[in-house]
Each structure stands twice: as structure tokens, then as C-alpha cells.
Amino acid sequence: MIYLDNSATTQPDQQVLDSYTKVATQFFGNPSSIHGIGMDAERLLRKSREQAASILDVNSHEIIFTSGGTEGNNLAIKGIALQHRNRGKHIITSTIEHPSVIEACIGLEALGFEVSYLEVDQSGFINIETLRKEIREDTILVSIMHVNNETGTVQPIREIGEIVKQYPKALFHVDHVQGFGKVALNLNDSHIDLCTISGHKIHGLKGTGLLYVRNGVRLYSLAHGGGQERAVRSGTENVAGIVALVKAMRIAKEKQQDIKTLDKLQQKLVEHLQGNKRIVINTPIENKAPHIVNFSVPGLKPEVVIHALEQYSIYISTKSACSSKSSDESAVLIACGKERDIAISGLRVSMSYHTSEQDIDYLCEKLDVVIKNLGKVMG
Structure with a gap:
């Protein structure tokens, strides 16, 4: 897992x-x-x-x-x-x-x-x-x-x-x-x-x-x-x-002494996401926490992406858990002025000090597969 x-x-x-x-x-x-x-x-x-x-x-x-x-x-x-x-x-x-x-x-x-x-x-x-x-x-x-x-x-x-x-x-x-x-x-x-x-x-x-x-x-x-x-x-x-x-x-x-490890994992994930033209990264480039990466895949429902990744025993989320079962759009992304197709397709990866480089590599590999497959289904 x-x-x-x-x-x-x-x-x-x-x-x-x-x-x-x-x-x-x-x-x-x-x-x-x-x-x-x-x-x-x-x-x-x-x-x-x-x-x-x-x-x-x-x-x-x-x-x-x-x-x-x-x-x-x-x-x-x-x-x-x-x-x-x-x-x-x-x-x-x-x-x-x-x-x-x-x-x-x-x-x-x-x-x-x-x-x-x-x-x-x-x-x-x-x-x-x-x-x-x-x-x-x-x-x-x-x-x-x-x-x-x-x-x-x-x-x-x-x-x-x-x-x-x-x-x-x-x-x-x-x-x-x-x-x-x-x-x-x-x-x-x-x-x-x-x-x-x-x-x-x-x-x-x-x-x-x-x-x-x-x-x-x-x-x-x-x-x-x-x-x-x-x-x-x-x-x-x-x-x-x-x-x-x-x-x-x-x-x-x-554990905060190991903060550079989280920084490297975040950078690795962001660089991979930047290589996919379907993905829009919502987390800022600077002045950001090292454990969170928020991105959108416009055209794909985030809950579908989440459940597809779950088939590979990968667990990520969409917006705040305290509001994930409410309105489709992320109130935070809307407040940031994001277009609605981005605000309703937001996904969040949040790491811990237990997260490894292999975990991020596996996520990147399977995320590409999921987006490709769902893209075919959605036309």
C-alpha cells in the first residue's frame, strides 16, 4: 500500500x-x-x-x-x-x-x-x-x-x-x-x-x-x-x-531534520507532472510546504482517478477531507481564481516522512497509465 x-x-x-x-x-x-x-x-x-x-x-x-x-x-x-x-x-x-x-x-x-x-x-x-x-x-x-x-x-x-x-x-x-x-x-x-x-x-x-x-x-x-x-x-x-x-x-x-528528503520527493513528482500536457499543477512554485502537491486533470473526474489508482493500492485524495463529499468544485481552487474545469478536477498528493522515492516512482508510473486509459474512455 x-x-x-x-x-x-x-x-x-x-x-x-x-x-x-x-x-x-x-x-x-x-x-x-x-x-x-x-x-x-x-x-x-x-x-x-x-x-x-x-x-x-x-x-x-x-x-x-x-x-x-x-x-x-x-x-x-x-x-x-x-x-x-x-x-x-x-x-x-x-x-x-x-x-x-x-x-x-x-x-x-x-x-x-x-x-x-x-x-x-x-x-x-x-x-x-x-x-x-x-x-x-x-x-x-x-x-x-x-x-x-x-x-x-x-x-x-x-x-x-x-x-x-x-x-x-x-x-x-x-x-x-x-x-x-x-x-x-x-x-x-x-x-x-x-x-x-x-x-x-x-x-x-x-x-x-x-x-x-x-x-x-x-x-x-x-x-x-x-x-x-x-x-x-x-x-x-x-x-x-x-x-x-x-x-x-x-x-x-x-523528523523535521529530514525535510530535504520531502523536498526532493516533491520536486521529483512535480517534474514528472510537468511532463504531462494534460496536467495542470496548482501548488505554487515557491513558498510551498514540502509534503503537498495539488494538480488537476481537466476533463477527468477526480473521484474516478482516485478509485483507478486505488486498484494499484495507491491512495491520494481530492480537496479537503472535511469537504470532499460536498460540492464537486474545490472552494480553495475557485478562490485562487482557477477555471471551473480545473477547480472540479483537483487532486492532492500529500506525503509523510515515511514516503519513499520508490513510492513516488510507482505513483508516477500508474498515474500516467490511469490518465491514458481514462482519456480513451472519456474520448
């Missing part, structure tokens, strides 16, 4: 699974309990929080554990909006954000908030000067993703942070779900106030993640209860999942 849908989810690392099993078996106590079993779980939770903070080079009290990217993005966006609605109701995001950001903003519009959606160019980059024009004195939040999950476009986060910090009422949230472990991001240097990370994108487990919340930033809680996670995200902590998340984060940071 050649699995190339790692932007949708990754195969859990065995070390991560072992960590989860050990903690779930031996440290099953409620960390809020005051007896010994509960205190053992609490100590493990505290240690995991410190380790996560160390990996991100932040303070441990700035870490809030969540169930993943969607919850983290919703908590950041709605939490800031509801907490600070008295000092402004203007929010800025982009047209190519993950559905958990776009839909959260749409939900806030229904509550009376004003949202400015920054358009992007054909490569998926926002225009910094447009951001300068759109940001206002009553802007309370700017939410821009680091790496786009469909095209791999890397936004100029540090430049954005420099602009946002000039507005005292505005906070800066970054969806770092696709970037962590693959594209370096310094939270402090980039003036980031809130940052989302998801476990299952880095060979961790589904249902695990964290939200970095800079010291001094206040959020309105979306889950009231026992006051866990700084009273922002109440509920008994998933200690086993949290330990597994931190283990996955540590492995991902170590």
Missing part, C-alpha cells in the same frame, strides 16, 4: 500507540481527583504540558489541550470574538481557510460580527497591502492559516504578525495544523497570539490537539464546567491522548 493522503490523516506511529496504551492502562485516574491514582494522572498531565510547551518554545500555562484542529480553531475564533465583542466586532480571515475557520466566521456573522475575507492570488497567497487596508481600529482578530491544506501554499505569517501587532485591539490566530513538523514557525517572532495544532496530522491520534494561547490573552469558554484547562475548556482531560499527542509532536520535530 502506498498511502499519499497524509494531509487528511496520518497513520499513527507505533511509539504513539504504545504511549497511549500504557497511560490508558496504568494512569487511568481522573487528574482532578485528590487521591494517589488521580494525582499520578495529574503529574503526567503537568509533565506533558511542560513538554509540549518546550517543543513550541512557550510557557506551559499557554497550552490548552483540545480534541483537534476543528475545536482549536473554533475555540480561538469564537472565544476571542465573544470575549472581546465590546471593543470591536471586526474579524479578518482569508477565502482559503479550512472549513472550521470559514464556518466559524460565518456563524459569528449571524451574531452581528463583520468579517472581511481576504482574497488570494492564483497561487493562494494573500496580499499584504490588502491586509493593511482592511485592518481597522475595531478589528479584534486576524485568523490566517500557515499552510493551506489543499495547495500547500505557505502564507507570510511573520509579515502578517508585524501588521497585526500595530493594532492594540487585534489578536492574531494561526491554523498551524498542516505546517507543524514540516514548515518551521516561531510563535514568538511571528507575534502569534493563538495557534492551533492537531495530533492526527503528525502520526498522532484522532481526537487530540492543542491551542496555544499567549499569556494575557483571554478567551470566552465554549465548554463551561469543572474549570479544567484554565477554565477555557472544561471536561475531564484525556491524559492518555495528551501524552500520545506530545509524543507525536516530539517525533515530528525530530
